[in-house]
Amino acid sequence: MIRVVLADDETLIRDAVAQLLGLEDDLEVVAVAGDGPAAIAAIREHRPDVAVLDLQMPGADGIEVAETVRRTQPGCQVVVVTSHGRPGYLKKALAAGVRGFLPKTVPATVLAGAVRQVAGGGRYLDPELAADAISAGDSPLTPREADVLELAAEGAPVEEIARRASLAAGTVRNYLSSAVAKLGVSNRHEAVRLARSQGWI
Structure with missing residues (x-):
């Protein structure tokens, strides 16, 4: 059995x-x-x-x-x-x-x-x-970019994401803009949508 x-x-x-x-x-x-x-x-x-x-x-x-x-x-x-x-x-x-x-x-x-x-x-x-x-294909996002994007998916402001990820607000902005650029979209909401549809976050 x-x-x-x-x-x-x-x-x-x-x-x-x-x-x-x-x-x-x-x-x-x-x-x-x-x-x-x-x-x-x-x-x-x-x-x-x-x-x-x-x-x-x-x-x-x-x-x-x-x-x-x-x-x-x-x-x-x-x-x-x-x-x-x-x-x-x-x-x-x-x-x-x-x-x-x-x-x-x-x-x-x-x-x-x-x-x-x-x-x-x-x-x-x-x-x-x-x-x-x-x-x-593979996700173009680094693990940290994916983490920050996942926190952004809940609609939290940058300061809240920074607190939850134990990062500086400027670092969070850098990760978000890097993710947006890598995914070829115009903002973090579109980045979240695309990354989710591919199962990257």
Whole structure:
């Protein structure tokens, strides 16, 4: 039996996927979780073969959970499912050690197959998401520019961003103008929109 922990903050989806995976003869859902910290706790307690994680979860997203799992539970492989199939997310997931990455639109049989493949030491990447990631290219933003742009996405003024990022206001302005120039847009709001659409922030 392949033991699975499933984490998704949407109860209906989580319960439905758990039931569908439970119908497979060789898969057993040993625990479910509704957020990132609960997922980490369930993985630590149950030591599953595979963790199936939603990308967007409160507390810690699927990629953050995957990073923790890689450090603390190396025997557990991770599959991320997402309704946000942006290219940058796939690259971040792979860098975090995720072995499977697929959209929530796939049939349960495809998810079950991905779990088996990953449990057997393979990878499963949705072909369309993989093609998008290759064609999108790498983010032109430095990690610090991405951080500042992400804080700017909430509409905070420069002084607030500076306080939260522990930077001088002038440094924040420099990072924002650099990000705007690199992305070829006219202001930080457009920079946020473009970076988000590519999954770079």
